[in-house]
Amino acid sequence: MAKKALIAIVDDDQSIRRSTATLMMAFGFAARSFASAEEFLQSPELGETSCVISDVQMPGIGGLELQSRLASTHRETPVIFITAFPDPRIQERALAGGAICFLTKPFDGEILLQCVDRALNRSNS
Template identity: 50%
Template structure:
């Protein structure tokens, strides 16, 4: 699988991370795959966004100021928003990984991760097969 082969059919990938440099880099990477991206600096920003209903996939940092990625995912599920979710973290603890996967995460990525790893997770979240 190569990242150059991915093309979008109007999928919107929402990225929530409290680190601006990560948001910018992730948004650019997602767009280089051919998908639209929307970035948010906090869970509250995403929850209050008009982009929430249109998100095809959600990429969440596990540890953020305020509402954590795991808490945001739980709130979305509780309100009927079942968005395929990819968690990412700089602190990949086994317990946190297990908790995220039990909650229905599509992928759990340890930072730093490669482009192909992210693309594979996004394609998995969107139900696409690698070419």
């Protein structure tokens, strides 16, 4: 049996973490939630993660810095950003840094699933 892709949800909002993890599991993915980028970066799941769904603005390390840290360690982990505060300049930076998608909260679950599928297909090619 093939191992399920692990999706890491990094967001300081517990309700977003819970609902996003539930959605991912409903579609057959393994999901693990983290309340901060620091928690994720220190977790044993870091090396097993197939895709990261991250908030942009969080206390401590924000989403863009998380993306940068993952890239600096040569991890090819695709990142999908979600935010309650869309800013075209931040979106541009995220996408220029290789983000798969940049979604505004509340986001459509189907759109998020399309982004995850795109991220996993990119990392498998």
